[in-house]
Amino acid sequence: MNFALPALPYAYDALEPYVDATTMNIHHTKHHQTYVSNINKVLDGPHGSALKGLSLAAIQANIPSLPESIRTPVINSGGGHYNHAMFWTLMAKPGSANVTPMGSVKAKIDGDFGSFDQMKTQFNAAAAARFGSGWAWLSVGSDGKLFISSTANQENPLMKGVVAQSGTPILGLDVWEHAYYLKYQNRRPEYIAAFWNVVNWDQVAVNYDSATAGNTAVFDTPVA
Template identity: 55%
Template sequence: MAYTLPPLPYAYEALEPYIDSQTMHLHHDKHHQTYVNNANATLDSLSPEIQALTPNALLQNLDKVPTEKVTAIRNNVGGHVNHTLFWELLKVGTELKGDLKTAIKNDFGSIETFKEKFAAAAATRFGSGWAWLVLQNGKLSVVSTANQDSPVMGEKYAGVSGTPILALDVWEHAYYLKYQNRRVDYISAFWNVVNWDKVAELYAQAKK
């Protein structure tokens, strides 16, 4: 079954002033749509067995993909999966609380230390990529990946592993219209639009 672009779960201007409406239009309607289109084009050339996998399952089973198609799958199915998650993780006005807040304090020492480590992972990712909060072996940690790689791909392909709980897109297309080259300002603004309710939901699911 062909992949489709999921609609944004909110209005394009819902994240103003932290992420502007024009960026959301371009990021979602153009960039994400391109990943969907390219993923579908690549999938058309693959076996029915591979086509039957969900996008996440496909990223977890890259060894089943013909060698000459792995890069296209990583870039485009990865881009589709990462962005689909990213849109769900954005919302203004939620609060970090409950079990997730306790776990972050336990695993990082404080909320401030967690935010510093996450911001550093995002700021120091050379070129394009992502910063992640992941759950692995019962513990939260911060990692980053290049391009459209995801922790679900595992160490062999992404260099890291774990179940994604929170993600920040640090490709320039995610912030350049508003923040230009000021990635650090974009990262700082991100904390105002984290959908902590969704992060807590993902955390609870990952613990099961």
């Protein structure tokens, strides 16, 4: 039993003009597919039994307990699959979802950061400052507070014992060059600013409510 590339919840051109269709197609069918193929190779390998029966989210949370020989490929490929599969759900066609936070997640953002704009400023700074490839995240910590972090490569906040600050991610942004270079070239801050036009705040609200209900796997993908 293996993982499979999930279908996008929208057409490749749905996020235009903020994310171009060519980038979305390559990002999904080439980059994400590679992560899926490579984590499946780990599953089929000599130490793949350590992953059997674990969902994708559970794999992220159990990396320190895995055999040392597969930890790095699991972080790179399992993390890549998880991060991208979640990322697609965090975006929506402009105008098809709430364009700003609503309800309990809005109240929490205002309470923990002072305002939505102040949260955006911190998030943008984390995304822009990530050296090389990685991600920016908005997560719920073990203390119930929201925090912003940046992780390298395909690491994510679920990876306790791997990342500096662990928690349950509810919003994330891919800042690898393959996510934006065709349209924005080296203008990462412009790409980051454009991202806010396609954030699916309805989904972020669902993720937040799930996280605060004690579900650390607000997004998950089972072994196919």
